[in-house]
Amino acid sequence: MTLPLIAPMLATPGTLPPPAQDARWAYETKQDGQRVMVYLPGDGSVLLRARSGEDITGAYPELRPLGRALGAAPAVLDGEVLALDAQGRADFQLLQSRMGLAHAPGRAARRAAQVPVHLVLFDVPYLEESLVRLPYVRRRVRLAELELAGPYWSTPGAVTGHGAEALRVTREHGLEGLVCKRLDSVYEPGVRSRAWIKIRNMxxxxxxxxxxxxxxxxxxxxxxxxxxxxxxxxxxxxxxxxxxxxxxxxxxxxxxxxxxxxxxxxxxxxxxxxxxxxxxxxxxxxxxxxxxxxxxxxxxxxxxxxxxxxxxxxxxxxxxxxxxxx
Structure with a gap:
């Protein structure tokens, strides 16, 4: 089937929500990678599009088996492609050696053997039907139910409330930062929304x-x-x-x-x-x-x-x- 083209929803730079509103927000680790929208039409194929809309599937051949992960269920997933260092942390410099190879399959395959990537998934704006009007918390449940875990992809959890503690943990572990997402937020394709707030550890x-x-x-x-x-x-x-x-x-x-x-x-x-x-x-x-x-x-x-x-x-x-x- 032909899946709808969905631009990724973007977060606005900001600070933690006020403590009185903490329980209304979910917190996810901010990843230092390449944002991708993953198109799974249900026929075993996979299409990866960068934030610009460019087809970058060829740059990451190790992610092709994801096309069979959901069987015949058509879906569009939102995530980030990472390259991990020896400590398991995202290293953008490593990832740069993988980017830009979408039209060089031979080089992409060789680099994949040397620097494999990992795809983290954090939203599902389409699953057999559009889910963009569903609140974040319900989309997250639908995503978790897919149980997407494989050799090169995973679905990290999100924590509700405890934002200050979550931010502290990212700093202590040398991670890039935190993304705060309002539990009732709908998915706004292509919009830099105040319903999602990104905090970069500087x-x-x-x-x-x-x-x-x-x-x-x-x-x-x-x-x-x-x-x-x-x-x-x-x-x-x-x-x-x-x-x-x-x-x-x-x-x-x-x-x-x-x-x-x-x-x-x-x-x-x-x-x-x-x-x-x-x-x-x-x-x-x-x-x-x-x-x-x-x-x-x-x-x-x-x-x-x-x-x-x-x-x-x-x-x-x-x-x-x-x-x-x-």
């Missing part, structure tokens, strides 16, 4: 500014991003990424003046990163940034500027670099 660290990239458009004449580093155990300033968000217009203007005053001809990072159009500065400015996780190479993921740290010298700024950084 870390904060001090960094040393070693360069900047010029802004474009309305930011012309101002820094579009700063290039930052941290000292390793040997004292070398190691590049850990570019930070382009988190400033007000006034803060960006202030930073522009400070960067002009510390302009330098040589790159202060060791080794020098390959960053086209970079302007280097003397490594004198210390700032604090927030970020979600580090890549295996020690680079900051999703960094955002928090503030300048004029109270710290570059020698006093702390780093949390992996032992095998670089």
């Amino acid at each position: 870390r904060a660290e001090d960094v040393i500014v070693g360069g900047w990239l010029p802004g474009r458009g309305r930011l012309r004449g101002l820094p579009g991003a700063v290039l930052v580093g941290q000292r390793d155990a040997g004292g070398r300033l190691r590049y850990v990424g570019g930070v382009g968000t988190g400033w007000s217009e006034a803060e960006r203007t202030e930073l522009a003046a400070l960067l002009r005053d510390t302009a330098a001809d040589r790159c202060p990072f060791d080794p020098a990163p390959r960053v086209p159009d970079a302007h280097w500065v003397l490594p004198r400015l210390v700032g604090e940034v927030s970020y979600s996780t580090r890549t295996r190479a020690g680079m900051l993921r999703q960094p955002s500027w928090l503030r300048l740290r004029p109270d710290l010298t570059p020698q006093e700024s702390a780093a949390d670099l992996p032992e095998d950084f670089g």
Whole structure:
């Protein structure tokens, strides 16, 4: 049969619901992977679509047996494709080696043998009929009744209430965050809804500014991003990424003046990163940034500027670099 095309419902960034409303919400672990809508027409086949609507089935051949998991019952499932590290945690950097291979079946099969993925399922907007108008709590029951558990897919549970504790647990285990879903929420295809709230666990660290990239458009004449580093155990300033968000217009203007005053001809990072159009500065400015996780190479993921740290010298700024950084 032809299944309806359903765009994934999206969560809005926010904070935990008020304690008085806690019991009205369910809490799921926020996964660091690739969002997929899974189409199972009931004929043994499976079709995976990315959030953009692109057919990415070919990138994940190990998920093809899922097509037979529900027999003849046609369904559309909502989930996330993950690549897991040695500790069983989602590692987006690992997953990137699997993405983009939808039209390269040979390479996809070889990568599947080296870096298998795991699909976590958390909603069912269609099961023999549309379920989008059912409340979340009833859709969750229908999903659990399917008992979808296999070598490369599973249906993790959700907890009702106890949001603060659930968030604390994700932080203690180094997980990306939490998704809060109102129990009475309907499924809104393609909508970024306040009925689903995502909370990303962010870390904060001090960094040393070693360069900047010029802004474009309305930011012309101002820094579009700063290039930052941290000292390793040997004292070398190691590049850990570019930070382009988190400033007000006034803060960006202030930073522009400070960067002009510390302009330098040589790159202060060791080794020098390959960053086209970079302007280097003397490594004198210390700032604090927030970020979600580090890549295996020690680079900051999703960094955002928090503030300048004029109270710290570059020698006093702390780093949390992996032992095998670089």
